Amino acid sequence: MHTDQPQDIAPDALPELLTRCLDAHRAHDTATALSTFHPDATVTDEGKTRRGAPAIETWLSRSASEYTYTIELTGAQKVDTDHYIATHHLEGNFPGGVVDLHYRFALNDGLIEDLVIEP
Numbered sequence: 001m002h003t004d005q006p007q008d009i010a011p012d013a014l015p016e017l018l019t020r021c022l023d024a025h026r027a028h029d030t031a032t033a034l035s036t037f038h039p040d041a042t043v044t045d046e047g048k049t050r051r052g053a054p055a056i057e058t059w060l061s062r063s064a065s066e067y068t069y070t071i072e073l074t075g076a077q078k079v080d081t082d083h084y085i086a087t088h089h090l091e092g093n094f095p096g097g098v099v100d101l102h103y104r105f106a107l108n109d110g111l112i113e114d115l116v117i118e119p
Contacts (some may be wrong), residue, residue, distance in 0.1 A: 006077035030060045038111040045117040067094040082107040
């Protein structure tokens with residue numbers, strides 16, 4: 001576990017890799033989003049963990065089509081050079097209709113190694 005306290009940063013100060021991933025995910029550009037992940041990366045969303053490019057590709061495709069929603073990047077934090085948190089505000093036709101989600105990224109060798117999405 002990291003003992004460093006996350007530091008608030010401007011959302012546009014996130015590493016370019018994360019901005020590219022988030023923009024592609026928002027635009028439903030699965031191929032570009034997938035290219036930002038390590039081949040053996042893990043993504044945890046809605047309490048389920050997916051490991052590896054094929055599982056992440058399926059998750060990206062499914063999350064794009066299951067609900068209609070708007071997503072706005074409302075905040076960002078840097079834990080250390082390899083760990084960032086991007087906070088998004090979502091509104092749409094999913095259960096509850098409104099949620100703030102924290103995208104917790106871990107980077108390795110210039111790619112996303114782990115992403116945990118949780119309230």
